[in-house]
Amino acid sequence: MLGLRDTSTPLPMHPTKRQKTCSLLSDEALYPRRAECRLPPELMQHVARFLETCDAFFGFMEAFVDKDALGLLQHVWKLSTVVPRHDLWPQLVLDQQPHHRSIPLLGKVTPFYPIVHIRGAVDWTVVRQLSATPIAWTMPSPTLWHPSHVAPLLKIVSLSIQAGVTCDVIDTLFPLLPHLRTLKVQTKNETTTSALTCFLLRSNVTSLHVRGQDWFDEDESDFQLTQLTSRHIRDVTQWLLNTRVRSLTWSNFDWQSSESAMQGLYAAIFLSPSLLTFSHDWMPLPWMDTLAMKQPISIQSLKLTACELNAACIKSLSVGLVGSTVIALDISHNRTLGVQGLRHLTTVLPQTNIRTLGLCCVGMDDRACERLAAALPRTRIQHLNISGNFITHVGAGALAWHLPEAAQLKTLFVQLEDTCVVGSTALIESLGRRRAAPVELFIFSYNMTADEVLQLNALAARFPSLKKCCVKHSTLERSWNLVLGLLENFSVAH
Numbered sequence: 001m002l003g004l005r006d007t008s009t010p011l012p013m014h015p016t017k018r019q020k021t022c023s024l025l026s027d028e029a030l031y032p033r034r035a036e037c038r039l040p041p042e043l044m045q046h047v048a049r050f051l052e053t054c055d056a057f058f059g060f061m062e063a064f065v066d067k068d069a070l071g072l073l074q075h076v077w078k079l080s081t082v083v084p085r086h087d088l089w090p091q092l093v094l095d096q097q098p099h100h101r102s103i104p105l106l107g108k109v110t111p112f113y114p115i116v117h118i119r120g121a122v123d124w125t126v127v128r129q130l131s132a133t134p135i136a137w138t139m140p141s142p143t144l145w146h147p148s149h150v151a152p153l154l155k156i157v158s159l160s161i162q163a164g165v166t167c168d169v170i171d172t173l174f175p176l177l178p179h180l181r182t183l184k185v186q187t188k189n190e191t192t193t194s195a196l197t198c199f200l201l202r203s204n205v206t207s208l209h210v211r212g213q214d215w216f217d218e219d220e221s222d223f224q225l226t227q228l229t230s231r232h233i234r235d236v237t238q239w240l241l242n243t244r245v246r247s248l249t250w251s252n253f254d255w256q257s258s259e260s261a262m263q264g265l266y267a268a269i270f271l272s273p274s275l276l277t278f279s280h281d282w283m284p285l286p287w288m289d290t291l292a293m294k295q296p297i298s299i300q301s302l303k304l305t306a307c308e309l310n311a312a313c314i315k316s317l318s319v320g321l322v323g324s325t326v327i328a329l330d331i332s333h334n335r336t337l338g339v340q341g342l343r344h345l346t347t348v349l350p351q352t353n354i355r356t357l358g359l360c361c362v363g364m365d366d367r368a369c370e371r372l373a374a375a376l377p378r379t380r381i382q383h384l385n386i387s388g389n390f391i392t393h394v395g396a397g398a399l400a401w402h403l404p405e406a407a408q409l410k411t412l413f414v415q416l417e418d419t420c421v422v423g424s425t426a427l428i429e430s431l432g433r434r435r436a437a438p439v440e441l442f443i444f445s446y447n448m449t450a451d452e453v454l455q456l457n458a459l460a461a462r463f464p465s466l467k468k469c470c471v472k473h474s475t476l477e478r479s480w481n482l483v484l485g486l487l488e489n490f491s492v493a494h
Helices: 016-024 041-048 054-062 073-079 103-112 124-130 148-153 167-172 190-201 230-242 259-270 311-321 338-351 366-378 393-405 420-432 450-460 478-493
Strands: 092-094 116-119 134-139 155-165 182-187 207-212 227-229 247-251 254-256 277-281 301-305 328-330 356-358 383-391 411-416 439-444 466-472
Touching: 041 054, 041 073, 054 073, 073 103, 092 103, 103 124, 155 167, 155 190, 167 190, 182 190, 190 207, 190 227, 190 230, 227 230, 230 259, 311 338, 338 366, 366 383, 366 393, 393 411, 393 420, 411 420, 420 439, 420 450, 420 466, 450 466
Parallel strands: 092 116, 116 134, 134 155, 155 182, 182 207, 207 247, 227 254, 247 277, 277 301, 301 328, 328 356, 356 383, 383 411, 411 439, 439 466
Antiparallel strands: none
16 A cells, blocks of 8 residues: 555565675675666666566665665665565555655656556545556545546556446546546446446447446345346447447346347357457356357356356357367356257367366266366367366266376366365376376365365375465365456466
8 A cells, every 4th residue: 555654764674584695795795796787777668578577676666875876766665665566566656655765766666667557545736647658447435536627637558347337437537538448347327337338439448347237226125137138238238339448348237138139249249350359247148059160269267157058058159169268268157058058069169279267167977077078188278177076086087087188278267066185186196197297176065074174185286287276175266266367467468
């Protein structure tokens, strides 16, 4: 957090071990010709940009704190004496009122950052210093925008509003942001959604994350979902066709759209030349079972979770996956896939470019697991999640038999029922003896005792090929969500 901490002395220059080393050797002994060998400030800054972690970044600066050696980085170093370092690298974050000593330095350091992240309310005297810097602003409510006359002076490229937006905010604030490219909002009702889709048609937004907000009906007896009508769908379709959209994520809507409107939307999404990620979460995907795929899908990351996909939907989708650019596919929480749906997908997997596959909670049994295991060696899959299914030691044995040949697999999430120790042992020994690159294995089970967990983790520790092995007597999906998030960020960045 930026700047509530006031300290009269700088942060420690070095970790403890490094302080001991430096106390024994003089600065000249450590860097005898540093003044002659150092790079120009511009190149020093260029090198610093490649340092991904906060410790590496400030460790680099600590070695070259001479005056004028770091250029703009010298101001970042000074700022680190009054601002927590984790708010300065790898990105600049403003999320509280800054300390008075940091305000003069903010305008000097912002040119070093490609974007400044603001969270919540920040003094407008500070924000005005950022007029030439791209800003990503996250706020709990649009009521923070009282001085709207300042908005056009800022280069806001990303805006995230956590509370539901109103038509007034969409009609008055959003048009004041010509640089806006990424928008994340919640819509309160059908009218608000209409205002949002109309705004998209005249905006420069290329990344949209929108969620329908729950609300009580007139009797306050039941929750209702915001509706998506054919008009909304046609607006979004036109936006996709007329703009180089990079990402579309929506969730929690009640779909009330015609088949013709949906077919036009599907064509715009799956054949978009610019769309990298599409996410449709926790709401039905209407008319998907009637879709006739005629060309390979051009998206990189496709997430269709908890949207009531059935075998007919997967059959249509599988045709588009063959030879497509999809490298991440997540169809988790679709228990309606059935045996036939999983068979359709498994059949085409070797003909796809999928690297990350999410099949969590799709009703997979041992028979389906055996078919998937047999197909794995012929696929490019690197990260696989089949947790939350009905897999016993039989399915685990089939996986263990084929995993040594699945040379590209790097991460496996699996949940076992039944006699999980037998299946877990087979998986650990199979991957542990594999000659391919190191792999991470996550095994979850409700039927495992604490002693069995210790026993299996001890077994895994004997195999250097297991880069990481985590055996738990519960389910865990957060790690998998992190994997998907990292891969989505990679797709958008490229």
